[in-house]
Amino acid sequence: MDYGNPNAGRMTAVEWLNECELGRASVVLWRLQNLLKRWRFELNSMADQIEDSDDTTPFFDGGDTGCGELLLDLLLFIKKHPDGSVIRVRALDPGAPLEIPAWCRLTKNKLLESEHPIYKIRKSEFEGDKG
Amino acid sequence: MSETFCVTINSCRENGDKATVGFVVATAALGSGKDTLVFLSTDGVWAAVKEEAATVVEGGPFKPLTELIENFMEAGGRVIACAPCCKKRDIDQEQLFGKVEIAGGAVLVEWLSNGAPNVSF
Structure with a gap:
């Protein structure tokens, strides 16, 4: 450990995300959230079309x-x-x-x-x- | 409220953006029920030349200039290219979009004198 460097031994955010399960889970959740947003947008568009056709x-x-x-x-x-x-x-x-x-x-x-x-x-x- | 409208466009080769937006606004006027004239003068007369217009593609959300001009005229919009400005640039009628007219300033003066508002690009 280099005690002269205040950042020595610290993980970067990316390293942390890759290292721990919680980090990997966060990435999965973030991707899932984006997917849900896209689905919601597509569903709203479909709903509009159904409404229009009625x-x-x-x-x-x-x-x-x-x-x-x-x-x-x-x-x-x-x-x-x-x-x-x-x-x-x-x-x-x-x-x-x-x-x-x-x-x-x-x-x-x-x-x-x-x-x-x-x-x-x-x-x-x-x-x-x-x- | 005037039922006529005029857009004067003075750029094309030097500034394709201005020619493009000029025709977008002219189309908006036409689409709002106004009898619309586009008057092209100085560098703007290049917009009437088919080969030149084809080189002006500003990108989304704007359509290529050729498409804007053709749609505008097809829907009843009138385009006039300044006669001396064409002559100075050796542009003749054969190089122009089919429905473009070549005329002098009197046509513009008459159109505006009858009450048409004008916006210039």
């Missing part, structure tokens, strides 16, 4: 698109539906909470519900077909 409301899935691509696709989608239709939108883009309400004001469509990433929009009976 709902007769027209559904527009913007995925992770944003800005121009999202808005143009949404406009083209809503044009296919008659005035007064209620459209359900999913937009994962972090800008969507501001973008979607602004888009509704611009196109005169009515934002009925907004709970990111899900939005419900009623197509305007008078001006929703614009553009």
Whole structure:
């Protein structure tokens, strides 16, 4: 033992993790936790899809698109539906909470519900077909 | 509220990022129901040249410039390239995307004079 070096004889965290059972167990638990997080995310996505397929409301899935691509696709989608239709939108883009309400004001469509990433929009009976 | 919108783009070879974002914003305007004009001038006219546009790929989340331009025009967006800016660079109509028009400043002035807001990149 080198008494001149204060770190002499100390294990690094990695060495400790490799050496003791508790350390190995911690690594296993950490990996398990990450796996569970991924499963939870995938299950939520599946649940959303099941919910969507049960709902007769027209559904527009913007995925992770944003800005121009999202808005143009949404406009083209809503044009296919008659005035007064209620459209359900999913937009994962972090800008969507501001973008979607602004888009509704611009196109005169009515934002009925907004709970990111899900939005419900009623197509305007008078001006929703614009553009 | 104006029903028309204008995006002027003055960069492409020098700054592909600006050309890319310019077309993204133009697409947002079009997607928001605005009759939208993109006016390309100075270095920005290179965006109208198919071979040049193909070299501008900024990467995610942006689509390649070619795709942005084609989608914009296909959805009804109008693109005009400044005539003298093209002439200075020996760019002719055959090199451009099919629906791009070459015109002078009067078209831009008329579009803006009729009330279209403008954002410049």
